[in-house]
Amino acid sequence: MSDRLPGFNTRAIHAGQEPDPATGAVIVPVHLTTTYKQDGVGGLRGGYEYSRSANPTRTALQEALAALEQGTSGMAFASGLAAEDTLLRTVCEPGSHVVLGGDAYGGTYRLISKVLSRWGVEHTPADLNDADALRDAMRPTTRVIWCETPTNPLLNIADIALTADVAHDGGALLVVDNTFASPYLQQPLTLGADVVVHSTTKYLGGHSDVVGGALVTADAELGERLAFNQNAMGAVAGPFDAWLVLRGIKTLGVRMDRHQENAARIADFLLGRSDVASVLYPGLPHHPGHDIAARQMSGFGGMLSFRLLGGEEQALRVCERAKVFTLAESLGGVESLIEHPGRMTHASAAGSPLEVPADLVRLSIGIENVEDLLADLEQALG
Numbered sequence: 001m002s003d004r005l006p007g008f009n010t011r012a013i014h015a016g017q018e019p020d021p022a023t024g025a026v027i028v029p030v031h032l033t034t035t036y037k038q039d040g041v042g043g044l045r046g047g048y049e050y051s052r053s054a055n056p057t058r059t060a061l062q063e064a065l066a067a068l069e070q071g072t073s074g075m076a077f078a079s080g081l082a083a084e085d086t087l088l089r090t091v092c093e094p095g096s097h098v099v100l101g102g103d104a105y106g107g108t109y110r111l112i113s114k115v116l117s118r119w120g121v122e123h124t125p126a127d128l129n130d131a132d133a134l135r136d137a138m139r140p141t142t143r144v145i146w147c148e149t150p151t152n153p154l155l156n157i158a159d160i161a162l163t164a165d166v167a168h169d170g171g172a173l174l175v176v177d178n179t180f181a182s183p184y185l186q187q188p189l190t191l192g193a194d195v196v197v198h199s200t201t202k203y204l205g206g207h208s209d210v211v212g213g214a215l216v217t218a219d220a221e222l223g224e225r226l227a228f229n230q231n232a233m234g235a236v237a238g239p240f241d242a243w244l245v246l247r248g249i250k251t252l253g254v255r256m257d258r259h260q261e262n263a264a265r266i267a268d269f270l271l272g273r274s275d276v277a278s279v280l281y282p283g284l285p286h287h288p289g290h291d292i293a294a295r296q297m298s299g300f301g302g303m304l305s306f307r308l309l310g311g312e313e314q315a316l317r318v319c320e321r322a323k324v325f326t327l328a329e330s331l332g333g334v335e336s337l338i339e340h341p342g343r344m345t346h347a348s349a350a351g352s353p354l355e356v357p358a359d360l361v362r363l364s365i366g367i368e369n370v371e372d373l374l375a376d377l378e379q380a381l382g
């Protein structure tokens, strides 16, 4: 291949995934081994000695992740939260401060507010859309601005380049949780972010059959510190999990195309309903983040939320009546899911500044035939 960066789908299918030199196997094998024979003491073949430190299946995934995000170091973890914990405990220390978006993923908020707080890390929720509020939230001890865009579950959009400037002016790092967009639609490192976080459980895995997480950075020094702690803290992805994510990644582009094609149709349908108070989807021209999303993303994704005039009662009823949409937490798989964030994914944020509206329903739009999804929503809304 030439020096030109291969296209996204080519990278997804080939980066880190050369046919196995020993057998010619086209697909990277699941290397179910903990340890590696040494040719004499310290004589490692290919750098492998113990599978917490490195495993060839995980290496393949890590190289693919780095290529997709246009970073230089990729690291695969046992879950998104394991990745977040490793990252935060690498770049923070007792006394450090983190600014996070006002509607960050509930689990991220819980990690920071309930676990890292006991370790002396402080935090301030801020509206990432308000640059002045964001600057006000910064302290001399701020090490990280934690940004999700689009956010979960409110689909707010933050301007990554602008947020990176605020972070860097304050001597902090910008971390972007890119789970919702996936690297197919948005590559935050190219917009100034220092680290990208993924729950690979979601779109990267794509089939609701594996829990995993990832970090990617283009900063070599930071990449080394993170890799050191990935091994020292040990929350690594197992070989089979790494293999499943790698398989999912190969079809990320075609899946995302269909996810967002279906999402756009469903957004239009919900807009036309008199019982729907608002539709939260960045692809809609009236969405407050539409212009920024159009600039920094190559598409608007497959996640959509809506609020019901009938309040919590109607929101719960719609969730329970849906049939093609499965009532379940998580997102990003080929099957459509429906959930009530207030009672389910974001229940841990109840009573906090990150509490979500009770009349909100979140959809993870799958890749089924859109007519079936529309008919299901129609009957569930009643």
Ligand SMILES: *Cc1c(COP(=O)(O)O)cnc(C)c1O
Residues within 6 Å of the ligand: 079, 080, 081, 082, 105, 107, 108, 148, 152, 177, 179, 180, 198, 199, 200, 201, 202, 211, 212, 213
């Ligand atoms: C699911 C999710 C996480 C956490 O990832 P796990 O793999 O469940 O640990 C973090 N951020 C976002 C946006 C998520 O959707």
